[in-house]
Amino acid sequence: MKNVVLFATTLALLGGCEMTKQVAPESTEAQQSDMEILYAMMKEQERNEASQATAMQDIGFISYRHRKEIANYANQIALELSDTVLGQKPESIAVASFVNFNESLRDTNQLGNQLAESLMHQMQKLGYQALDFKALGKIEVTSSGDLTFSRNANRLRNVQSPSHLLTGTMVYRPRGVEVNARLLEFNTSLVIASTMVTIPYFILDEQATASR
Known part of the structure; x- marks a missing residue:
């Protein structure tokens, strides 16, 4: 002026x-x-x-891309499961896909598979032995790459049964996906640890919950 x-x-x-x-x-x-x-x-x-x-001027918080990822929630699940294990030390853990909480409990999607993959890594980081039952036990050299995984049950080798199984369900709430995870004794299905987190929709990929 x-x-x-x-x-x-x-x-x-x-x-x-x-x-x-x-x-x-x-x-x-x-x-x-x-x-x-x-x-x-x-x-x-x-x-x-x-x-x-x-x-x-205070323009407040603006974020066009949220930095939190599925791996962060998998890490939270793994830590809480580890903290609540009832006096047991699992020898080996197999991680199954998380499924939609419906009548069949057989439906999964990208999010359910991604949670399983991330949790295998997170549990291994915490010192647990993670068992990958999708490994063929051999390497197949193909024109598209050198492969060692399969989802064909008939092609998978007979592996040692894990001592524990990590899996859970997904419930679709108004603001996000409620993930209920549990760690079970493989032979008895006894729940030795459980936890729950909610993953907001705005950090998920568009196809993450496509088959819900």
């Missing part, structure tokens, strides 16, 4: 000078040059003040 007043005052003074007939041409050119310099200084000052005002 002070700059605007100064600019207006300078214009008035320069205008008064131009009204006098005794001003030399060289003086007029000098006045025009001074006006251009003053105008440039004023614009620069306005830009600086605008930048400072924007920096000081």
